[in-house]
Amino acid sequence: MKNLFLFLKRKKERRVPSARMNSRSVVSFLFWMGVLAVLFFTTQSYLRTAFLNEKVNGYQDSTHQELEKMVDDGFITSPAGEAYTEEFVRSFINIPLKEEERKKRSENLSTYLAEGLTLPDIENSANFKGERKLLRISLHERIGKGENAYYTYNVSYETLKAPPQPKKGEKKVPVTPLTKKVMITVPVATDGQNFNVIEQPYFSNVPSETRLSAVKNQEDDSKRNLKNEDELKRFATQFFTSYTENTVSEMSYLMESPESLKDLYQYRGVENFKVYDSEKNTYLIKTLVLLEDGETGIVTKQPFSITVEKKQDKFYVKKLLHSIGG
Numbered sequence: 001m002k003n004l005f006l007f008l009k010r011k012k013e014r015r016v017p018s019a020r021m022n023s024r025s026v027v028s029f030l031f032w033m034g035v036l037a038v039l040f041f042t043t044q045s046y047l048r049t050a051f052l053n054e055k056v057n058g059y060q061d062s063t064h065q066e067l068e069k070m071v072d073d074g075f076i077t078s079p080a081g082e083a084y085t086e087e088f089v090r091s092f093i094n095i096p097l098k099e100e101e102r103k104k105r106s107e108n109l110s111t112y113l114a115e116g117l118t119l120p121d122i123e124n125s126a127n128f129k130g131e132r133k134l135l136r137i138s139l140h141e142r143i144g145k146g147e148n149a150y151y152t153y154n155v156s157y158e159t160l161k162a163p164p165q166p167k168k169g170e171k172k173v174p175v176t177p178l179t180k181k182v183m184i185t186v187p188v189a190t191d192g193q194n195f196n197v198i199e200q201p202y203f204s205n206v207p208s209e210t211r212l213s214a215v216k217n218q219e220d221d222s223k224r225n226l227k228n229e230d231e232l233k234r235f236a237t238q239f240f241t242s243y244t245e246n247t248v249s250e251m252s253y254l255m256e257s258p259e260s261l262k263d264l265y266q267y268r269g270v271e272n273f274k275v276y277d278s279e280k281n282t283y284l285i286k287t288l289v290l291l292e293d294g295e296t297g298i299v300t301k302q303p304f305s306i307t308v309e310k311k312q313d314k315f316y317v318k319k320l321l322h323s324i325g326g
Contacts, residue, residue, distance in 0.1 A: 088109075117199070132158070155184055184201055243267070254316065265300075288301040303324035
């Protein structure tokens with residue numbers, strides 16, 4: 001009995017270290033799992049933050065570029081910029097005859113100029129004995145280049161030289177004014193609040209007048225469909241009559257993209273009516289439509305190109321263009 005008691009006691013004592021070892025293993029396992037979890041979530045958080053930062057930076061760059069473009073475009077098209085440069089041109093072109101008025105002109109022009117640019121850098125009118133008057137001015141174009149803008153004006157001015165003093169007994173010689181048409185370009189910049197002329201304005205010739213060719217029917221008349229022309233002319237008369245009498249919703253029964261001239265014009269006929277084959281059961285009509293203004297009685301000739309499709313013995317407008325060349 002004593003021996004059995006000693007055996008059980010020793011067995012119990014041998015189990016204690018095993019239990020302690022298992023407890024330590026669990027704690028160690030949980031500790032390292034916690035460390036790994038912290039590392040994992042820290043890494044994920046860093047990567048997510050880096051990704052979001054990259055996206056945000058991309059959006060910021062894009063937004064900044066858009067804002068810069070808006071600022072530049074706003075500067076170029078600014079009514080204030082146009083008013084500023086036009087007033088400068090008016091002061092610059094007009095040169096008075098009297099010395100006192102010329103002095104005021106010089107003082108006024110100096111207020112437009114950027115730092116480092118003076119009126120003597122732009123002109124020397126000391127030897128000009130006479131006056132120069134602006135007759136007409138109109139904006140031709142405005143162009144932006146970075147932070148600068150260039151306003152170009154068409155101007156017409158008159159130069160009148162002072163006549164020489166007649167000798168005793170001689171009559172005063174009349175002077176004929178000289179008229180000139182030129183273009184003047186004014187380089188300006190802004191700090192967002194004020195404008196300044198940043199470089200010498202320069203002159204250039206007014207573009208020569210051009211005569212562009214009118215839009216014409218580009219279809220080959222040898223491919224005209226004369227066989228169906230009368231039938232389609234009857235349809236065109238019906239269509240354009242409805243076009244001037246029906247509402248837009250009512251025109252949806254006759255055309256794919258409905259429109260209407262109701263209460264604006266009255267149909268009075270067609271001229272230069274031509275029909276061409278298109279796809280199967282589809283025709284291209286080109287014509288001038290005579291439309292009368294009900295208030296004045298004036299008849300205008302308006303160009304149309306309409307693509308007509310025939311379905312179940314009925315015509316339907318698939319496409320309408322307000323041009324003979326479309």
